[in-house]
Amino acid sequence: MSQRWVPDLLDSVRRTTVLTPLLVSSTLGVTLLAALLTLGVRLAPMDVASTLRFSLAVTLVGATFLLDDPARTSTQALPVSPARVAAIRLAFGTAILTVSWIAQLLLAPQLSNSSLPFDPRPFVIEAYGIVVWLWVGAAWRAPHDRKGSGASFAAPALLLLFVALMLLPDSVALFVDGDSPDLVASRWRWAVVLLTGVISLALLLAPSRRRRRS
Amino acid sequence: MNRAFGPRPAGRGPTLAQTVDVDPAEQTTVLARRSAVVQLSLAEGRRVLLHPVVLGAVALLAAPWLIEAVTAPAATSYRVLTQESQWIQIPMLLLAAATYLAANLAGLRPFRSGTVGTEGTASMPRWHRSAAQVMGLLGVAAVSSILTVGRLAQLAAQQGAAGRVMPAELLTVPALVLFCGVLGLVVAQLGRTLMVSALILALLTIVVLLLVFAMSDLGWLSLVAYDDPFSPGPTPSELVGRPAGWHVFYLLSASGLLAVVLFWSGGLPRPAGVTGGVLCAALLITTAGAQLAPVSEELVAARQQARTAPAAQQICEIRGSITYCAFPEFDSRIDAWDQVARGALAAVPPSATPHALTIRQRLQVPSTGGRFGPPPLAEWSADDLAAGTPDTVPVSTRWATGGNRVSDQRAVLDLALVLADRLVTGQGLAPEVAPRCGAQGAIVLWVALAADPAVGAALDTVNQASSSSATVSASVLDSSAGYFIGERETTLGTALAARPEARDLVHAHWDQLTDPATSVDEAAELLGLPSPDPITADWAWCR
Numbered sequence: 001m002s003q004r005w006v007p008d009l010l011d012s013v014r015r016t017t018v019l020t021p022l023l024v025s026s027t028l029g030v031t032l033l034a035a036l037l038t039l040g041v042r043l044a045p046m047d048v049a050s051t052l053r054f055s056l057a058v059t060l061v062g063a064t065f066l067l068d069d070p071a072r073t074s075t076q077a078l079p080v081s082p083a084r085v086a087a088i089r090l091a092f093g094t095a096i097l098t099v100s101w102i103a104q105l106l107l108a109p110q111l112s113n114s115s116l117p118f119d120p121r122p123f124v125i126e127a128y129g130i131v132v133w134l135w136v137g138a139a140w141r142a143p144h145d146r147k148g149s150g151a152s153f154a155a156p157a158l159l160l161l162f163v164a165l166m167l168l169p170d171s172v173a174l175f176v177d178g179d180s181p182d183l184v185a186s187r188w189r190w191a192v193v194l195l196t197g198v199i200s201l202a203l204l205l206a207p208s209r210r211r212r213r214s
Numbered sequence: 215m216n217r218a219f220g221p222r223p224a225g226r227g228p229t230l231a232q233t234v235d236v237d238p239a240e241q242t243t244v245l246a247r248r249s250a251v252v253q254l255s256l257a258e259g260r261r262v263l264l265h266p267v268v269l270g271a272v273a274l275l276a277a278p279w280l281i282e283a284v285t286a287p288a289a290t291s292y293r294v295l296t297q298e299s300q301w302i303q304i305p306m307l308l309l310a311a312a313t314y315l316a317a318n319l320a321g322l323r324p325f326r327s328g329t330v331g332t333e334g335t336a337s338m339p340r341w342h343r344s345a346a347q348v349m350g351l352l353g354v355a356a357v358s359s360i361l362t363v364g365r366l367a368q369l370a371a372q373q374g375a376a377g378r379v380m381p382a383e384l385l386t387v388p389a390l391v392l393f394c395g396v397l398g399l400v401v402a403q404l405g406r407t408l409m410v411s412a413l414i415l416a417l418l419t420i421v422v423l424l425l426v427f428a429m430s431d432l433g434w435l436s437l438v439a440y441d442d443p444f445s446p447g448p449t450p451s452e453l454v455g456r457p458a459g460w461h462v463f464y465l466l467s468a469s470g471l472l473a474v475v476l477f478w479s480g481g482l483p484r485p486a487g488v489t490g491g492v493l494c495a496a497l498l499i500t501t502a503g504a505q506l507a508p509v510s511e512e513l514v515a516a517r518q519q520a521r522t523a524p525a526a527q528q529i530c531e532i533r534g535s536i537t538y539c540a541f542p543e544f545d546s547r548i549d550a551w552d553q554v555a556r557g558a559l560a561a562v563p564p565s566a567t568p569h570a571l572t573i574r575q576r577l578q579v580p581s582t583g584g585r586f587g588p589p590p591l592a593e594w595s596a597d598d599l600a601a602g603t604p605d606t607v608p609v610s611t612r613w614a615t616g617g618n619r620v621s622d623q624r625a626v627l628d629l630a631l632v633l634a635d636r637l638v639t640g641q642g643l644a645p646e647v648a649p650r651c652g653a654q655g656a657i658v659l660w661v662a663l664a665a666d667p668a669v670g671a672a673l674d675t676v677n678q679a680s681s682s683s684a685t686v687s688a689s690v691l692d693s694s695a696g697y698f699i700g701e702r703e704t705t706l707g708t709a710l711a712a713r714p715e716a717r718d719l720v721h722a723h724w725d726q727l728t729d730p731a732t733s734v735d736e737a738a739e740l741l742g743l744p745s746p747d748p749i750t751a752d753w754a755w756c757r
Contacts, residue, residue, distance in 0.1 A: 018409070025413060028413075028416050031420070035420075035424055036424065039427070041427045054419070058416045058419055058420060061415070062413070064412065065408075065412075146327060149408070151408055151412070152319065152326075152408055155408060156266070156312070156316075156319075157267075159271075159308070159311055160267060160270040160312075163271075163274050167277075
């Protein structure tokens, strides 16, 4: 099968994807850490981890709009399934999020006032573990919303989700410090969160394809 | 309606319309509109209050407090209410953010449902509906007040609560909830999409966070001010001097100004809009300026006196041979200090017990250039002599006997170690860290641990948060003064504390064990304990 239509499809989906909020919030997330560095703020490793998570929360505000489809009536007419369109949108969003998140992970260690280096690598998975569930929420809400927007659910959910994660008891904690003995176990918990999120998202997006074929 | 606007019974005086000489029909319309606004505000208030994000925020705030109260009440004991009144504003920002989102979604309703184009046909002007939405926010502001007062009441009811509830700090919470709600409505009206609203919330989060971290006076122009007079520790409420009252008016006038902008965009008559706008702007500028005014010289002097010569500001209570002097708001701590002090005195032989001892509460010592500052020992000594209580033992304004507040539990360990060192070595506090090596170090640690089970629990908590649990170090009042007990001494002291017959053994060999020349190995032999492993490191304070 010819692949010449792929660039056209990608371009078409890109133009109908709400990327501006994610671009803005990604910039804001990086700006927060850069501003703290510029102000000369230096923090204990525990506070660096909290600040990194704050900047992540700011970044993810824009991600909640990714599955909103202002051109729903047009994209429904595309010769590809809505699930595939959504997958392309998610790929665009993941790419932008990744660039911003890498920048934040590189800036965070500079904020540490400790002689021990702050290792940002264990924090990598947290962004993806959270964002996938925000997209699950948005994908679940969108069909019930008058304008097909899942962000009206996902944006408020982001606020509550972050605080709920902070309040989890130690035995099931997801937000742990970089030097915590529970760090490795919590990363496994994050892996479960990410995996179940990906499966849930796939299940939520798949029925629309079946409906389309029927 | 009939009851409200119907004809009045004879003999009850003139009707409202007759009194102000206004057309009764027009008067009825005005009153009916007011009634409609009130009814609408109740409906809008209920919608905001029952919005899932607000309910979720309330649950996330209240649940940990309730769980803590039931499962770990010790974690909430010994709180300083003056500090808590300020600190509660930080978690309540969650409810403020939730209110922003809920109000914003309410404001976006006409845009999201596509009814914005038909609003002109409604009998009620748009600014009346906006006014109802603003009034509806009072409900969630009231809930935030109930949560705040409930939490402070819970902390005040616990053992050892000190300080004073600061009403202006508590009023800041509903004021900032109201401000965020009105901001959400204004952003909805002007931005017209959730996208803009969410990004403005993200931006607001960044501004608040930067101002909190910057810890500058400009924080007062933000939502919550983290200008922290409690650093490096709790102080009596009269020394706090935060312009919290002005901050409440600042937030209210900012909310008022935003409301005028909202009403103006909804058709508020020009004279009312201009008058309200000018009034709120004037109030905003005045209160902003008042917040940023420097602290008075009298307060600076009073703070300095409290640090260096607190005797005149304190009350003293004599219990047997021990005198306890505390700032009046902290006298609830005397029972806890007494428990540790009596335990320490009981651990040493009667011959080593002083005839009189004074424990005096002192404020934490501020750091200098990022390092522990020197304690004002000369000023303390002069103040003690003038008060007739020489050689006092310092105790912090911090205290905790449970939970994970490391710096507060460190105060328990500090008091026990200072007391133990006084009883074992007979020496007072030195300006620098004093290493306690040999048998003397082990006995100092044992006396401290034998004083009260809370001391051992505090040591465990401190060790968990520390990179090295093999030694014990204490920085008294966060100053350069303190004690260091070496690794072998710590091993012997903790092993001794685990033995029930330790007291008799120590009393039998007291003179040898407290002799600075006695080594750890000799002490271990006297006490019938295995000698701790030798130190292998190239350098150690105690070998």
